[in-house]
Amino acid sequence: MSELSQLKFPAIYSQLAKDFIDTITEGSAINFSIAKGLELLNIPVNILQDPDARLDGDQICLLLTLGHMLAKKDTPFSLQIVQHFKEDTLGMLGLAIINADDAEQALMLFQKYTELFIPGFDFSMNYSDRYLDIEILPLANFKKIEASFIELIFCAFDFYAKRSGLDTQAEYFFCHDATGYETQLERQFQCLVHSLSPINKIRIPRSALAQKVKNPNSSMQTFYIAQLDIEKTKYEQQSNIAFQARRIMHHQAKQGRFLNRDQLADLLSCSHRTLTRKLKSEGISFQGLLDEVRFSMAKQMLYQSSKSTKQIANHVGISNSTVFCRAFKKWSGKTPSDYRASINDS
Known part of the structure; x- marks a missing residue:
């Protein structure tokens, strides 16, 4: 990370x-x-x-x-912070969201530009017949503040949905233990909150995506998006190579494509040698990044599906299931079957 x-x-x-x-x-x-x-x-x-x-x-x-x-000690810290949120708390992104046409467009804007304002996380959209799960994966080592950040992200999602006049009927799933104040969070969000989930995620019905924003303004939204594109280009130019590489590899892997070193270098507009040198200077290797991506995807599949170890191994780009099991135990300290059992018991 x-x-x-x-x-x-x-x-x-x-x-x-x-x-x-x-x-x-x-x-x-x-x-x-x-x-x-x-x-x-x-x-x-x-x-x-x-x-x-x-x-x-x-x-x-x-x-x-x-x-x-x-x-104050009687109220969750995140709920004290959200009282100070404004329409521009997320800068131009917040303003673009509340001027979108509908919930789906607002959500796509959030996913595309959120790294400018909430760096260090990957937001992936997983659709089923009934639901959309917005999964939030830390790409940096946030240590003790990760729980606070996740709660603030959920607060931001709830704030902008309500400010846009949307009723997303969301459910919030936290990896950390929020059992001591779940009731307060549920009162704020007006929906169910779940602690100790294997994955941080927001779940909304797919039908909610068709909801119209209360007061859309297409001309203002065009202006905000143009400014966001400028900021995004500048941000990407200034980001460290390991962070850019990690994000690219996660996005490609979700589409079933596991990049080799040369393919990643091409997407980062540099040579194989330059990529290796820059990653080394930031204390990471290409193999380390690839292992991170495979581990993250394997954990999600063990949680979300009943696929066999062999099927999951193939899905994460490892053809030999024995090699995969050995690697997974190295990453997590548990075999895939033990990891799945621990999830089911929690």
Whole structure:
């Protein structure tokens, strides 16, 4: 996985932190200001005035840790943060979503541009006859703040759906244990919440995708998308090679295509040798990336299907099931059958 420090987050996170801290400390005995907080975290105070500024992942981690320290203890931290969400909390993406034509278009915008505002995660759409599962896979090592990030992503999804006038009838599945405050989350989301799921995901009925947005504005949406395309190009040029490679390999694998080194280098517009050198400089190898992708897909299939070990091995690009079982145990510490049994018992 990518290191958290390699990710770049927009300055809107520090503005959100400012709004949260101002509210928490207003009328209290706590003598604290966002300027003091940013100084303690070694973040330039003028970052709030710079729309192009980016915070690295370590700074975001410190901001979230500070927020947890100051937050009220009787309400989930994520639900305290969501009270400060605005239509532009996700910048141009948020504005494009609420000006979309329908739920499906809004969702496609979220998937296409969300890495600009929520880097370090892959959002994959898995359709069945009745449902759409939006699966959220961390591509970086978020450590102790991963649970907070997942909850904030779910809060953002819920916020923009409601602001768009949509009733998505969603269900939320958390990998972490939220049993102590599931009732509060369900009250906020007005739907079911599940803890300790093997995969973080949002489930909505496929029929919900046809819902119309309350007040669409196609001309404004065209403007926002044009700006997002510019930002996306700039972001991709500045992203580290391992993170770009990881995202490409995950997307290709979902389509049944497992890239070799040369194919990945072509998609990244560099030579085989340059790719190897850059990955090594970031502490990872091509084989390491390929193993990550295979492990992630194998876990999902063991959870979501009753396919045999041999079928799953073939699906993740390993023709010999014995080799696959040996590799899976190396990745997880369990055989595929033991892993599936542990999921069914949870």
